[in-house]
Amino acid sequence: MADATRARERATAHVVTAHRWRWVEAAPWLVATGAFFLLPDYMTLGTQIVITVMFALSLDLILGFAGIITLGHAAYFGVGAYACGMLSAHLGWTEPVSALFAATLVAAFVGWLSGLVLMRYHGLTLLMLTLSVAILLQQLANTYSDFTGGFDGLTGIYFDPVFGVFEYDLWSHTHYWYALAWLAVVFVVARRIVYSPFGRSLVGIRENALRMHAVGAPVFRRQVAVYTVSAGIAGLSGALFAQANTFVTLDVLGFTRSGIIMIILILGGTGRLYGAFVGAIVYMVLEDELSKLTPEFWEFGVGLALVLVVLFARNGILGLLDRARSLLAERGR
Amino acid sequence: MSDFVLEADAVTKSFGALSVARDISFRLEKGARHGLIGPNGAGKTTFINLLTGVLTPDRGVVRLGGADVTRLTPEQRCRRGLARTFQINQLFPSLSALENVLLALTERDGRAWRFLRPLGQHADLIDEAMSLLAGLGLESIAARSVQELAYGQQRLVEIAIALASRPRVLLLDEPAAGVPGAESRLILDAIEALDPDIAVLVIEHDMDFIFRIARRISVLVAGAILVEGTPEEIAADPAVREVYLGETTHAH
Ligand SMILES: Nc1ncnc2c1ncn2[C@@H]1O[C@H](COP(=O)(O)OP(=O)(O)OP(=O)(O)O)[C@@H](O)[C@H]1O
Numbered sequence: 001m002a003d004a005t006r007a008r009e010r011a012t013a014h015v016v017t018a019h020r021w022r023w024v025e026a027a028p029w030l031v032a033t034g035a036f037f038l039l040p041d042y043m044t045l046g047t048q049i050v051i052t053v054m055f056a057l058s059l060d061l062i063l064g065f066a067g068i069i070t071l072g073h074a075a076y077f078g079v080g081a082y083a084c085g086m087l088s089a090h091l092g093w094t095e096p097v098s099a100l101f102a103a104t105l106v107a108a109f110v111g112w113l114s115g116l117v118l119m120r121y122h123g124l125t126l127l128m129l130t131l132s133v134a135i136l137l138q139q140l141a142n143t144y145s146d147f148t149g150g151f152d153g154l155t156g157i158y159f160d161p162v163f164g165v166f167e168y169d170l171w172s173h174t175h176y177w178y179a180l181a182w183l184a185v186v187f188v189v190a191r192r193i194v195y196s197p198f199g200r201s202l203v204g205i206r207e208n209a210l211r212m213h214a215v216g217a218p219v220f221r222r223q224v225a226v227y228t229v230s231a232g233i234a235g236l237s238g239a240l241f242a243q244a245n246t247f248v249t250l251d252v253l254g255f256t257r258s259g260i261i262m263i264i265l266i267l268g269g270t271g272r273l274y275g276a277f278v279g280a281i282v283y284m285v286l287e288d289e290l291s292k293l294t295p296e297f298w299e300f301g302v303g304l305a306l307v308l309v310v311l312f313a314r315n316g317i318l319g320l321l322d323r324a325r326s327l328l329a330e331r332g333r
Numbered sequence: 334m335s336d337f338v339l340e341a342d343a344v345t346k347s348f349g350a351l352s353v354a355r356d357i358s359f360r361l362e363k364g365a366r367h368g369l370i371g372p373n374g375a376g377k378t379t380f381i382n383l384l385t386g387v388l389t390p391d392r393g394v395v396r397l398g399g400a401d402v403t404r405l406t407p408e409q410r411c412r413r414g415l416a417r418t419f420q421i422n423q424l425f426p427s428l429s430a431l432e433n434v435l436l437a438l439t440e441r442d443g444r445a446w447r448f449l450r451p452l453g454q455h456a457d458l459i460d461e462a463m464s465l466l467a468g469l470g471l472e473s474i475a476a477r478s479v480q481e482l483a484y485g486q487q488r489l490v491e492i493a494i495a496l497a498s499r500p501r502v503l504l505l506d507e508p509a510a511g512v513p514g515a516e517s518r519l520i521l522d523a524i525e526a527l528d529p530d531i532a533v534l535v536i537e538h539d540m541d542f543i544f545r546i547a548r549r550i551s552v553l554v555a556g557a558i559l560v561e562g563t564p565e566e567i568a569a570d571p572a573v574r575e576v577y578l579g580e581t582t583h584a585h
Pocket residue numbers: 348351353371372373374375376377378379380420
């Protein structure tokens with residue numbers, strides 16, 4: 001009897017314990033804290049990395065978990081950035097936290113609206129349509145330059161100190177902790193979602209949408225829901241970007257940004273949350289270092305790395321680490 | 334409400350010039366054990382697709398529990414108690430057998446929108462999933478990802494997923510095709526052990542299998558029902574022998 005219970009426990013452990021925190025999960029936060037004390041002069045880069053991690057995380061929710069492909073995710077990053085910037089520049093809304101909330105809601109709303117159309121399509125059609133949404137928004141931003149600053153960019157963005165206490169500084173130290181705190185909040189939320197029944201159903205849709213229909217899942221509504229959440233998080237990262245840079249240009253909506261965030265996520269590993277961290281850190285640190293040497297070399301290097309990852313490490317850097325670990329475990333036996 | 338839990342009324346469907354369902358009228362009562370046989374390409378799978386809403390008929394009506402469901406989507410029909418298995422496995426390949434079943438359970442239970450409490454803490458569903466798997470002899474491989482399983486075991490997971498929806502009507506499209514003998518027995522046992530109130534429709538080419546389960550059999554030929562009757566009547570029917578059983582007898 002006890003044997004049977006233990007066998008059942010062993011068989012269900014992978015589900016029962018899936019959501020439990022593991023010690024390694026402290027690593028990104030230790031690295032982030034360590035980086036602050038060891039490399040205080042690099043916190044402008046650090047802030048950009050934190051923002052990019054959050055953006056990549058938003059992409060992981062739809063691409064990695066729900067299997068929704070997109071080449072236009074910068075659309076929501078850009079909407080968040082412009083919404084936040086315009087609140088300050090035009091309306092004088094300079095309280096940073098509430099401005100972030102507002103920008104997040106605007107981006108989520110745009111995500112929901114576009115998702116209602118986009119989620120009816122798959123494959124190449126979806127890819128082209130996501131691309132179109134981003135281009136459309138960029139054109140809109142360009143056309144209505146009275147509001148957005150158009151080609152010259154949106155200036156006049158100013159935000160009060162965080163909670164009225166933490167002044168911004170030249171070294172981005174405040175911005176770094178501010179962005180990191182937001183990332184922690186977003187990460188905990190995303191992690192909750194991913195291990196919940198809702199999150200598992202997204203994985204089911206990624207794995208086999210036909211079967212999900214057949215077990216009664218409202219596939220379309222589920223996809224719209226996660227697309228909305230993802231757009232909101234992308235918008236939050238864009239809003240942080242606007243606050244950190246106090247300047248927004250049209251390239252927040254650009255194809256390059258959509259492409260690079262995809263590269264970053266694939267490089268780190270999709271569908272595992274931490275791929276966003278690894279991909280963003282590796283990509284942006286290398287970019288910062290290598291492009292100082294020779295920009296051509298950097299771009300060539302990115303291309304080559306991507307080819308190698310796609311050919312030999314479909315699950316990204318984290319996938320490689322997993323494989324190395326299981327090889328070592330087998331050796332050990 | 335009629336006694337017929339699933340009903341097709343003059344259902345017709347063509348793919349271009351090919352007519353794959355011609356005026357099919359068909360009824361499944363509560364607790365039915367019904368076999369559907371017919372040569373390859375007769376339109377058996379198409380008929381299941383029409384019943385489940387994967388395809389919409391050109392003409393005719395599908396009723397579930399007395400209500401017209403002809404325009405409803407597969408997921409809406411599933412939530413009204415119609416579950417199926419596919420001729421070609423439709424699993425969640427990289428997930429474990431347990432997770433495969435859990436996905437269907439959370440949908441049936443209406444918990445799949447919940448996004449706060451982790452799935453791992455829904456102990457009642459996990460217990461139910463394990464009991465379901467145990468009933469099909471899959472308890473020991475519950476943690477293995479289904480793409481690593483033997484084909485026969487995958488076939489059983491396919492059935493487990495359908496059962497997890499706790500259906501009133503269950504449509505099985507060649508559940509034992511390609512399954513080795515021992516596991517084929519498991520599938521038979523599982524069908525025989527089903528709640529007697531569930532209406533079951535089984536498509537199968539294996540005559541021994543179908544004669545073990547079915548109390549009534551319909552023969553589908555070229556998109557039309559040729560004849561319906563008890564297994565004895567079907568086995569004795571000269572027309573059936575000619576188009577269907579005749580072929581298999583020769584093959585033996
Ligand atoms: N989506 C489709 N478009 C066009 N033709 C189709 C489609 N689906 C099925 N067919 C054709 O319809 C006919 C019936 O196919 P169906 O799969 O229903 O037969 P079946 O009785 O299930 O055969 P089998 O015993 O081989 O599974 C076949 O000739 C098939 O090629």
